Amino acid sequence: MSNSLQDKLLLFRIRLQRDPQAFGKLYDAYVNRIYRFVYFKIPLVEDAQDITSETFLRFWNQVQEGAPVTHVGAYLYRIARNLVADHYRTRQDALSIDAAPELEHLLLSDAKGLIKIEESLDIGKVLKALRLLKDEYREAIILRYVDELTTTEIAEALGKSPGNVRVLLHRSLDTLRTLLRTAPPSSRT
Amino acid sequence: MNSKHIITTLSHLQRLRIGGEPDTSWVRSSRAQLLARVAEQAPARGGARQTFGALRGVFSFNAATLVARPVLAGVLAVAAVMGSGVGAVSASLGSIPGDPLYQIKLASERARIAVAQSATDKATLRIEYVGRRVDEVTRIAGKPENDNSARLNTAVQHIKQDLGSVQQSLSDLSKTGEPADAAEVANLVDKKSEEYSAALEKTNTQLRVPEQVAVKEAKALVDDISVQAVAVLVQAHANGAVSNDDIAAKVGEKIDTITNKANLVANTSTSTPAMPGSETANQALTALGAAKDLLDQQDYLSALTKVIEGKELVQAAEKIIDATTGAAALSALSAASSTVADPLIVGGETTVGITPLTTSTTTCGTSSCQQPQGTSSASEPTGVSTSTSPSSGG
Numbered sequence: 001m002s003n004s005l006q007d008k009l010l011l012f013r014i015r016l017q018r019d020p021q022a023f024g025k026l027y028d029a030y031v032n033r034i035y036r037f038v039y040f041k042i043p044l045v046e047d048a049q050d051i052t053s054e055t056f057l058r059f060w061n062q063v064q065e066g067a068p069v070t071h072v073g074a075y076l077y078r079i080a081r082n083l084v085a086d087h088y089r090t091r092q093d094a095l096s097i098d099a100a101p102e103l104e105h106l107l108l109s110d111a112k113g114l115i116k117i118e119e120s121l122d123i124g125k126v127l128k129a130l131r132l133l134k135d136e137y138r139e140a141i142i143l144r145y146v147d148e149l150t151t152t153e154i155a156e157a158l159g160k161s162p163g164n165v166r167v168l169l170h171r172s173l174d175t176l177r178t179l180l181r182t183a184p185p186s187s188r189t
Numbered sequence: 190m191n192s193k194h195i196i197t198t199l200s201h202l203q204r205l206r207i208g209g210e211p212d213t214s215w216v217r218s219s220r221a222q223l224l225a226r227v228a229e230q231a232p233a234r235g236g237a238r239q240t241f242g243a244l245r246g247v248f249s250f251n252a253a254t255l256v257a258r259p260v261l262a263g264v265l266a267v268a269a270v271m272g273s274g275v276g277a278v279s280a281s282l283g284s285i286p287g288d289p290l291y292q293i294k295l296a297s298e299r300a301r302i303a304v305a306q307s308a309t310d311k312a313t314l315r316i317e318y319v320g321r322r323v324d325e326v327t328r329i330a331g332k333p334e335n336d337n338s339a340r341l342n343t344a345v346q347h348i349k350q351d352l353g354s355v356q357q358s359l360s361d362l363s364k365t366g367e368p369a370d371a372a373e374v375a376n377l378v379d380k381k382s383e384e385y386s387a388a389l390e391k392t393n394t395q396l397r398v399p400e401q402v403a404v405k406e407a408k409a410l411v412d413d414i415s416v417q418a419v420a421v422l423v424q425a426h427a428n429g430a431v432s433n434d435d436i437a438a439k440v441g442e443k444i445d446t447i448t449n450k451a452n453l454v455a456n457t458s459t460s461t462p463a464m465p466g467s468e469t470a471n472q473a474l475t476a477l478g479a480a481k482d483l484l485d486q487q488d489y490l491s492a493l494t495k496v497i498e499g500k501e502l503v504q505a506a507e508k509i510i511d512a513t514t515g516a517a518a519l520s521a522l523s524a525a526s527s528t529v530a531d532p533l534i535v536g537g538e539t540t541v542g543i544t545p546l547t548t549s550t551t552t553c554g555t556s557s558c559q560q561p562q563g564t565s566s567a568s569e570p571t572g573v574s575t576s577t578s579p580s581s582g583g
Contacts, residue, residue: 024223
């Protein structure tokens with residue numbers, strides 16, 4: 001995540017001046033990342049869109065209420081994560097977070113391209129191994145290596161200390177590596 | 190598969206954007222809806238106390254880590270925006286070009302302008318910062334060092350840049366802003382530029398001849414801005430935002446100010462036998478006389494055009510005189526310093542910033558230097574181009 005100084009300036013304008021344009025700029029900077037984060041957890045596009053929009057609206061309201069925001073991105077991820085949890089709590093018919101079908105989602109959305117990628121990048125094996133990880137590990141790995149948040153930002157997003165996040169990442173990656181080592185060669189199809 | 194390979198593979202998930210890219214039409218519509226929702230909340234403007242309160246929620250300063258970062262100046266600048274009195278920013282306020290904290294001072298000013306809410310606020314800050322640059326020139330001139338030319342030139346360059354921003358702000362406001370806002374800023378710019386011009390004039394007497402050239406150039410730009418501000422007021426008057434009495438008073442003041450300068454220049458040029466420039470000064474007085482007549486007829490735009498013509502002629506006359514007296518002074522200085530190495534005088538001949546002056550005295554006779562007629566001339570005697578006429582601003 002870059003341009004944190006710019007984020008802080010925009011945040012200042014939102015907090016003090018209630019500047020919609022500043023809010024729009026933050027939206028532009030983060031909407032894709034937050035959407036993707038939600039999309040990995042929510043099967044329906046419409047739900048993912050609603051949660052993403054709600055994330056930004058809550059962000060605005062909480063900033064106005066004086067919430068201490070250190071990292072804009074991390075804060076947005078945290079709101080989104082809580083909204084996803086609420087979504088599953090309120091929808092009894094939905095899948096649990098752990099069983100969120102993000103991998104199927106990926107496979108179905110661009111199956112043709114994915115086959116190509118599998119051949120050169122082993123991405124299919126990694127995706128399947130990710131699926132076997134517990135949610136906490138998978139979330140940490142996606143935030144760190146897919147969305148490229150820093151450990152500090154992940155700590156804020158997950159409500160943990162940076163030290164705990166480093167340990168979590170280490171264990172997550174270790175587990176993922178073990179899973180990949182033990183995966184049968186035929187897993188790449 | 191090792192960790193590095195796994196991480197590389199994971200990073201491709203983002204780059205390849207597999208399945209996680211939102212629909213662009215949804216992104217746009219969601220954005221519009223959200224902005225409409227938040228715009229319902231009335232904007233609130235806060236004073237310094239509220240600003241500082243907001244800052245506490247936004248920034249978590251850790252001076253030890255900030256010092257090590259290249260963004261230090263920027264971050265401290267943001268702190269300055271909030272008026273929080275963070276040490277380095279406060280300390281930087283007294284800095285002058287060449288001081289370690291000077292860049293922080295400039296960065297803090299840029300940050301304050303960046304977060305200023307309106308074009309009026311931005312323009313107000315910009316003219317205020319020109320005042321800081323003028324103050325820096327004054328302080329540099331008062332320093333005991335033998336050679337302050339580098340510091341001085343830096344300050345003058347910043348004056349020029351800042352004046353360019355003020356000029357742009359005025360132009361933008363007169364074109365797209367509310368006439369009342371444009372008039373408010375123009376009045377402020379006019380008032381401040383008069384103060385700055387007087388301060389630079391006074392400071393110039395403390396400087397060596399080569400340094401005077403740069404400061405005079407800055408002063409000429411300040412004078413231009415002042416006239417441009419009046420041009421904006423004339424336009425605002427045409428739009429009903431300034432009363433007849435106010436615009437008459439403002440144009441009258443401008444005529445008087447420039448007439449006084451023209452008289453001073455005319456007296457200087459006639460006090461020395463064969464001093465060129467007197468004819469140009471007299472032309473300026475004629476133009477300013479015509480401006481007074483037009484003012485009496487309440488033809489403010491035409492009066493202002495004559496004011497601009499008079500100003501240009503006065504500046505041209507000053508340059509002619511400077512070229513003559515400057516060359517003489519430099520000759521004397523050169524002779525006196527023949528045993529002392531002076532970076533500005535090499536082998537008895539003038540170098541940086543001086544050559545145009547000596548050249549101009551040989552190439553610019555009285556007749557050839559009296560033709561500017563309100564516009565820049567390629568044959569300007571000093572070789573320093575006359576600043577753009579502000580008439581376009583009216």
